[in-house]
Amino acid sequence: MKILKTMSIAQQDYIRAHNRHHRFIRYSRLAVLIVFLAVWEICANLQIIDSFFFSSPSRVAACFLSMVRDKSLFTHIGVTLLETVASFLLVTLLSLAAATLLWSSKKLSEVLEPYLVILNSLPKSALAPLLIVWLGTGINTIIVAGISVAVFGAIISLYTGFMQVDPEKLKLIATLGGTRRDTFFKVVLPACIPNILSNMKVNIGLALVGVIIGEFLAARRGLGYLIIYGSQVFSCRAQMTKMNKAISP
Amino acid sequence: MGSDLLKVDRLFFSYHTLNGETKALQNLSFSVKEGEFLAIVGPSGCGKSTILSLIAGLMPPEDGGITFYGKNGKKPGIGYMLQHDHLFEWRNIWQNVTLGLEIQHRLTPENKKKVEKMLEDYGLSGFAHKKPSELSGGMRQRAALIRTLALEPEILLLDEPFSALDYQTRLTVSADIARIIKKAGKTVILITHDLSEAVSLADRILVLSHRPAHVKAEFTIRLTLPDDSLLAARKAPEYGAYFNQIWEELSNENT
Numbered sequence: 159m160k161i162l163k164t165m166s167i168a169q170q171d172y173i174r175a176h177n178r179h180h181r182f183i184r185y186s187r188l189a190v191l192i193v194f195l196a197v198w199e200i201c202a203n204l205q206i207i208d209s210f211f212f213s214s215p216s217r218v219a220a221c222f223l224s225m226v227r228d229k230s231l232f233t234h235i236g237v238t239l240l241e242t243v244a245s246f247l248l249v250t251l252l253s254l255a256a257a258t259l260l261w262s263s264k265k266l267s268e269v270l271e272p273y274l275v276i277l278n279s280l281p282k283s284a285l286a287p288l289l290i291v292w293l294g295t296g297i298n299t300i301i302v303a304g305i306s307v308a309v310f311g312a313i314i315s316l317y318t319g320f321m322q323v324d325p326e327k328l329k330l331i332a333t334l335g336g337t338r339r340d341t342f343f344k345v346v347l348p349a350c351i352p353n354i355l356s357n358m359k360v361n362i363g364l365a366l367v368g369v370i371i372g373e374f375l376a377a378r379r380g381l382g383y384l385i386i387y388g389s390q391v392f393s394c395r396a397q398m399t400k401m402n403k404a405i406s407p
Numbered sequence: 408m409g410s411d412l413l414k415v416d417r418l419f420f421s422y423h424t425l426n427g428e429t430k431a432l433q434n435l436s437f438s439v440k441e442g443e444f445l446a447i448v449g450p451s452g453c454g455k456s457t458i459l460s461l462i463a464g465l466m467p468p469e470d471g472g473i474t475f476y477g478k479n480g481k482k483p484g485i486g487y488m489l490q491h492d493h494l495f496e497w498r499n500i501w502q503n504v505t506l507g508l509e510i511q512h513r514l515t516p517e518n519k520k521k522v523e524k525m526l527e528d529y530g531l532s533g534f535a536h537k538k539p540s541e542l543s544g545g546m547r548q549r550a551a552l553i554r555t556l557a558l559e560p561e562i563l564l565l566d567e568p569f570s571a572l573d574y575q576t577r578l579t580v581s582a583d584i585a586r587i588i589k590k591a592g593k594t595v596i597l598i599t600h601d602l603s604e605a606v607s608l609a610d611r612i613l614v615l616s617h618r619p620a621h622v623k624a625e626f627t628i629r630l631t632l633p634d635d636s637l638l639a640a641r642k643a644p645e646y647g648a649y650f651n652q653i654w655e656e657l658s659n660e661n662t
Contacts, residue, residue: 326489332465333487334507334558344506348497 237380238369241297245304246365250358252305253312260313261320261346262338278310283371295376303372308364312357319353320346409441411476412483412594413462413562418471420457421619431457433619435471439562439594444585446597446605448653449615449623455598458620459564462596463487477561483594486560488568492551494539501526501535504553511558518557525553529587544572545580552584556591563588565597569604581608582637602657606630606649607640614656624656 165173195215201207202214209217225231260267286303293299323346331341373382420432431454439445449455461468463485477483494503504522508514526532529549539547548568555563569581585608588595599605605612606628614624630643640646 324493326491327493327495329465330489330493331510333463333489334510334554336510340510344510345495348495351497 234379234381234384237377238366238373238382241300241304241369241372241380242362242366245301245308245369246358246362248301249305249308249312249361249365252309253316253357253361254354256309256313257316257320258342260317261342267317274310274314278314282307282368283374286371286375289372290376299376300369300372300380303376304365304368307368307371308361311364312361315357315360316350316354319350319357323349411438412441412443413476414438414474415458415462416472416474418458418461418473419469420454420461420466421469430619432461432468433621435615435621437613437622437625439596441561441594442592444589444595444597444608444610446599446609446612447615448599448602448605448612448657449620450617450657451600453615453618454620455600455615456566459487459566459596459598462562463564483561484559485562485564486555486558486593487564488551488555488566490567491571492539492547492568494547494550494554496539499536499538500531500542500550503539504550504557507554507558513558522553522557525556529553544576545583548572548580548584549587552587556593561594563593563595565595565599567599567601570599570601577604578641579637582640586637602650602653603641606646606653607638612649612653614653624653626653 198212199215202209202212202217222231260270282303285306286299289299289302289306293302327345327349328341331345336344369380370382370385373380374386377383415435415437418432418435420430422429422431435458437445447455447458457466460466462473475482494500495506498506501522502509504526505514505519508518508522523532526535529552531546531549531553534542534546534550539550542550551568568584569577572580581604597605597609607630609628612626612628613622614626615621616623626649628645628649630640630645632639633642
């Protein structure tokens, strides 16, 4: 508050108003969550909704705690995390390599472009049963499922980023006597770092989706397996917990 | 001023798209003497930049030839400054000005010394480790000039290198850069659409026609400088007359 004294009245008012605004936003966000959970709980208790199908926050919490106590939740989370990180890293490597290859050959990129679009729009969950036939029901299948969801979109978006680099900057490298290789490593790649990073943020989410799809079909462990197991034994509570866990890991 | 360093002879060049052919240059001929500062002005879109790209060897001409008369029959080194400084934000100033040397694998200790000397001479020695965004427009332009000069070119091609600057900065920076270049004894071809810039900087001015471009008129500029300030050329008594003559040539072209 020492600083406040050296500031003009108007500046102090401005800062107070700014803080007040942010406090309001923070508390409002919290309130939305609390109201939602309270309404859900009350509706379940008053049997306005059927708690057998919709569960309730207290039941979800109890289920969560029991799984924490017998430690099974951590094994499942660990497995899913490992698979997601593995497929995320592979997606990043594969998409960078493929986008570089496409950038280096205009002919190749023109030939392959329609195939990339088709592969990207393919529903990957339809692919999962095939993956089981090809690769078995191990961790490989699940990692490949994670890759398949993210990799084609990543290639397209990285390649687009590479092609959008200012042509004048490419010309600069040419005037300095640089090769195509210099152009890539001195301009294209560094200029695309922000693009690559935002792409990676999208990829980690997509890899998780793919891994969960893979676990639905081909796993004995992991969050996807728990969701399927829960739905098969009609434990909607268990399923809700896992879905909450899966979307907010 | 010495003998011819560069001769452009009956140059033809066209751009091709599926919608047809755009003739950019037609029967364009001129020559540049060693140590000369040549400015090329012309209506916008007349193919001025194409000339520089051809001289720099970025594209081959369709017909006609460009002959260099370098020392010992060797092709003289060519430096090219583009419209924007294109300093890379992910490199500091030192890494930016040594980019050309790095690409050509000539980052030797003596070349590094030369670049350090240039940074010092052009008032940038304290900024070697700064990011480009921390520099003013004029300083960025000097850094871009050092990047070009580091490769020790004999011919400098300037493609409207001051057009991205605001007017006030532009007046001082263009005069400042021209002074540096003249002192270094480089041969210069400057492309510009700014007549006052051309008259104040150049020894000779070529006026180009509309597309397809050929040389329409040629002016040798001789100014009596009243003092040695940066803007002296603009105060010279002959300045206005040259400006009007060239303006006349260009406006005929525009109507």
